[in-house]
Amino acid sequence: MFEKKHEMLRKLAKEFAENELEPIADDAEKAGAYPDELWKKAAACGFGGITIPREYGGAGGDYKSLAIVVEEFCKKDAAASSLLMSNSLSGAPYLYYGTEEQKQKYLKPMVLGQAIGSFALTEPGAGSDSGATQTTCLWDEEQGCYILNGRKCFITMGPICDYAVVFAKSDLQAKGTRGISAFIVEAGWEGFSRGKTEEKMGMHASVTSDLVFNNVKVPKENLLGEEGQGFKIAMGILDAGRVTVASQGLGIAAGCLDLAIEYSKERVQFGRPICKLQDVAFKLADMATEVQATRMLVYDVANRLDHHEKVTLQAAMAKYKAGEVCNQVAYKALQIHGGYGYMQDYAIERMTRAARLVSIYEGTSEIQKLVISGNLLK
């Protein structure tokens, strides 16, 4: 499945993670932000555009490459996959549905590290149930533009994004998800504001907030795709997005396993390293086996995406498995660390808190099971 270029890319991502991410991960977690310098360094390496075509500043690579980079980043710092969002949630809507002008104006600066985008779908009352969307963006004949009103929540990069793809009802008559459209909304426009930065359990460096729209005027050319196409756009992007989140879960799990192996070799109790205790050694064996099984699922989906297959079922399975496995592996890895693992001085504490998100966001494990079973029983 992997070519030489993939192995070289893994080497690059691993070097970057070890030299640039690992040393600052704890500080970034405490500060609740990455230094601007890190965004620039990541963009200079081309990480912002792994899967984005060359004409928009990217490398024109495949999803396997993206999964590799996400895995290696998240082994050292789970929140660092937010540096790669222009490849998935933030950038993909433009790539697949944007006009040439929209791609040049909004996608390219994100890829080059000159701007930050976000994907605004979730609302206080519409999480997995997109049909309940309350935000509206209605055409105003008099003003010659759309008028956006409403509130989006849990928006990754919300506090610092320069623009967002916002999903809103443009047709109040259409039922369910049919009246939803996607709009590109700039943060500098009148009526655009942000909620306070959320104080989350983990992944503090990947910032989150509400986005609030109060009579924001959205020009016609900022409609993304066609009117009424919003739900289709969101679901299509989420399929590919799940691969990124699954890779993130894989990276966290693999990183926790690495930490557990290292600690169990160093920690001496009863006169020998604790890895010599069969219970610890067998825990490591279980963890490694689960990590490898997850890896196979993740790269299988990435490979299918590279062959333009529909991956709704496989992406749901990979995301479900990775979300659960990273939590199980983090739990066991922290258990091996004993009391030290509960201290913030040890990376396993940060990784464990981060893992908890993976089985929740971009579709909970339960939503993934709904998708999987729906495919089995149709």
Add this chain to the structure above:
Amino acid sequence: MKILVCVKQVPNTNEVKINPKTGTLIREGVESILNPDDDNALEAALQLKDANPGSEVVVISMGPPQATEVLVECLAKGADDAVLLSSRAFGGADTWATSNTIAGAIKKIGDYDLIFAGRQAIDGDTAQVGPQIAEKLDLPQVTYVEDMRYEDGKMIVKRQLEDGYEMIEVPTPCLLTAVKELNTPRYMTVGGIYDAYQHEITVWSEKDIPVSPDQIGINSSPTKVFRSFTPDPKGKGMMIEGAPKETAARLVEELEKKHYL
């Protein structure tokens, strides 16, 4: 400017183990990397290229076919072309035979303004190949370069010394050997990696370069290894702690005990 950079693939360890029977390095199980000083040499060349648009950076290495890996890495960082000198006839070469081979390749490439090499490779630690190449090409050379700039066909170079530095002006073409203080090597780029694997790497054997068979490979190497060994580990050191006066007195006492004073 046309800038050549000599690089080497080395095992990723500072403590290479030696097979006591054959006297050669044990490479099994050790990851191979671009020699660190050579990475600084490449970075210096790439910085000159960035500052002088239209410049070309060509990397050269001698080694087995798998050494293409480090050349791909150099291309992925921004080098324009790569040449691998690879042949059984080159095998087992010491620094003299190696520099003959590389100098031969450089003569064939020709038309260069500058040659960079790393100070030394972490597997052999000789620091001889760079200077020997310069001698064989009859070029001026500056070793241990920790800073440099290009001005009107000359290089202004800061040469590292143990207790200071020298400022040297040297006309081009010349050969410079880089130390790690010279710069911070850049990363590869994602797009650079994809492009590097599309790039055909030139491979030359002894038939392709102007060198005679009695100048290359193990049989022409004047260095003969009679025996290699790992020195016995030294005994444990002793730490003397406390106030300066007491520790100084204690140190003198210990040295007298051992009859060093």
